[in-house]
Amino acid sequence: MSRKILMTTSFSAATPSTQDNPSQRRILTVLFLSQILSGAGLAAGITVGALLAQDMLGTTGLAGLPSALYTAGSAIAAVAVGRLSQSRGRRPGLAAGYLAGALGSAGVVLAAVIDSPVLLFAALFVYGAGTATNLQARYAGADLATPARRGRALSTVLVATTLGGLVGPNLASPMGALADGLGIPHLAGPFLLAGTAYGTAALVLAFWLRPDPLLLARELAGSAPAPTAAAGPASRARRSGSVRFGAVVMVLTQLVMVAIMTMTPVHMQHHGHGTAASGLVIAIHVAAMYLPSPVTGMLVDRFGTLAIAASSGVTLLAAGILAAVAPAESVPLLALALALLGLGWNFGLVAGTTIITDTVPLASRAKTQGLVDVSIAIAGATGGLASGIVTAATSYAFLAVSGGVLALTIVFFLPAKGNRKGTSE
Template identity: 75%
Template structure:
């Protein structure tokens, strides 16, 4: 029986293929998680060390987040034209090149080269996020939240291990004649390169291309007299795209702003890279580890309720961070855990909303554009965070971020009232 007649008969190869695709994506996410953790852990400290200024310590986060915006467009366009496999593999390989550039800048003591390299390094972050869409391409609408969460949770392994390797990789860097703070970027370069290899070799069949083929076959079968598509499964239009995008934008803005300056805040209170690495590891774990539970909540209780929970959780995070003493590692870890959890709620709910509302014909390109807005929000939060902390202090930044996250509540309430 051919694949066309199989689809016409109502039998789909999706479950088996979906399991294989998720397995490959999980392997890639484990590796890329270690890669993206490097910039989060020591990016701000490296810039502060090279520039001798706290006011620009948020610039690295802004740069690699801005770089991720450009990469999101590129990865989305390549994926739209040629499939997820070449798009994701190229994005990770670009992140590896950026990591090598950071190492070169640290050795040469060139801040300008550092900033250019961090911009390129941001491609890895964008690709890590874009991979979640690949997990949802073949998923049934009722299981999209869980499919997205499966890809996201895999990032936890590398994301938690990466910051905790900050001190060992720093010692390795010193042995190689590289400044201590640049050590995690050795790990990042290797991790991103391996992630690119895994996806380039094993992400077959391509999930987006196969989803398009199956959709065309199902449409042909329906035109020939098969059952029509369930109206509940059809996309609802641009309003849903705007809503999902806004949920992710606000979550990203608040998360990046507070996260970026937490290591700098801790460094100013006498904590070393091991302590800040631990706090960031807790944060990244909270960003990704709850994903299976979040996915089930999104599928069972709805996208909007989880989006509202994102705003409330981010408010709690900002409040705890603002009130925590600078020498209290446990309280700062709790604040960053809540920050990661709130971001996770927003990302999974927003991603499900976007995927629900975008047709396959334009899905990858639209998802890439939405991620551009998310990346720009992160860049804005990262850049502004250093200025705010230099002018007013870390507690003001944390509290302002928490209050800003409350903007999600009226947006979600308006969407729930919409017919």
């Protein structure tokens, strides 16, 4: 408890009114704009990635491979972006990640044009850097926030992705038509949008994310009075336990969300729905992933991370059950199931991110955040790869229900006692 008070007092002394700081407002504005762009790039690829692989390979069993590849690529990118941010700041780290996502998108388009599955898989791996960077941007929004407002600060960045996420999937059909006109395979069209969006986001951050939030936070913290007592073994053990719990919450929610989300467009296509219908469902899903973020942030700040983490497991279970029992011809019910899937993921991400940000010191924050996001990316890759295999061997309904049950195990990892940071009082 004493360490928590010392850390909070120290940071507050350095930044007594961070939430009203002009630098913080500018940083949030720039991050908001870049997240709109990156959200469009992320959602566009999600919408048709599995369908493109299925079309090129001629099998459903490997339809989950694109999701597995770009989430595996995001694991490597999470380490790279985290380390670059740790040494140079958030601006070069995030800009480099989005630039890699743009190059991967261009590679997917080229692979579709020359009908090369090998190039497709390699490009999807690189494309995953955009996904990793999109997630890591949330940490930048919280770097300068006071502890009592971190949930809301990171949620402000997350919600911006909603706008791009709504636009991206609904442009799948028009971008496919544009691709047809350019002599590019129809399903590669959304990756034209993804490449443009990621590239523009990289430029926005490279030129306008000034001052760098992480570097400024370090400067402010360095000018604060030093703590009067060092953290003891018990305090370090609580911090380590909090990091593990925050990571477990985000890993489980990512795995379940990616698995069910990946196979939903394939499930819909098998029952006669086109890209417009699946794009609408994915757009609603992505909106539910990010749009509730401000409310979720306030709930985390008000009721604590543990309550919201538990809510994520319950919500994902409800999503899995509804997806399983919804008639395949019912787009509204599938959309509702995917909305619940996105909401449960949002609860887990905001709660888990707040735990990590509150717990890890500034000196090692970006590096640790990158390593945690590696675990999240690996979980996503596992969910994406397993989703096609499980669906082919059983059914979409079995995948959805089993995913929901897995998500509910978050409840069993809850600490017996905790505060909003997930640590013991």
